[in-house]
Amino acid sequence: MKMNPKNKKEKGELMKEILDEIWNGKDLPLYEERIKNKAYPVIGEGSHDAKIMFIGEAPGKNEAKTGRPFCGAAGKILDGLLESVGLNREDVYITNIVKDRPPQNRDPLPDEITSYAPFLDRQIDIVKPRVIAALGRYSMTYILEKFNLWEEIQPISKIHGKIFDVKVSFGSVKIIPLYHPAASIYNRTTLDDLKKDFKILKKIVS
Ligand code: URA
DSSP, rough: OOOOHHHHHHHHHHHHHHHHHTTTTTTTHHHHHHHTOOOOOOOOOOOTTTTEEEEEEEOOOHEEEEETTTOSHHHHOOOOHHHTTTTTGGGGGEESSOSSSSSGOOOOOHHHHHHHHHHHHHHHHOOSSSSSEEEEHHHHHHHHHTTOOGGOOOOHHTTTTOEEEEEEEEEEEEEEEEOOOGGGOOOOHHHHHHHHHHHHHHHHHH
16 A cells, blocks of 8 residues: 555654653553653554554563563564564554553553553554554453454353454554563463464465
8 A cells, every 4th residue: 555654744743742741641540650760661663554553561670671572582583473473563553541550560450551542552553553452361352342342251261262353443453462571481272373363364365
């Protein structure tokens, strides 16, 4: 598809607004923690016109240090999986539900998800992906709830690699829950499942 430079600039501006709001978001539940640790918020990275949007959970230590999503051990796995199907980071958009690092990498709290998710919702509307790949159970649950697929929510072990079609304001979107790459660090079977699911992912965008 031919890129419209005007459209592209608008998307960049809209993303910048989100970045500024989070950067200055003194009311956000993890703002104080970020300042205390001299950490960065992690907004997201990749093409604003991506067909695939990957949504993780929250930044970890490396991400909060650099401001970049998935740049630690889980990120290496994600890069390998992308490469295995002929994609790279520039082709996709990668972000998280929660944009600041929870202390000690603990699971995000419901209140943190509620506070940060509106930024993710706006990012989805900006990028307008054709496929949303939800990485891990928090992301999967948030996305399935957001698109009113409550009755489809099951353990990720049951529905990873399954495709859910939804109609949204900008067209049709396919949702695919995937294991979180970090879950495959010490689990070969999970990595094999992820590899298979990435093939499905590639097929649905081709
Ligand atoms: N895990 C996530 O969910 N997101 C990141 O950005 C890094 C690790």
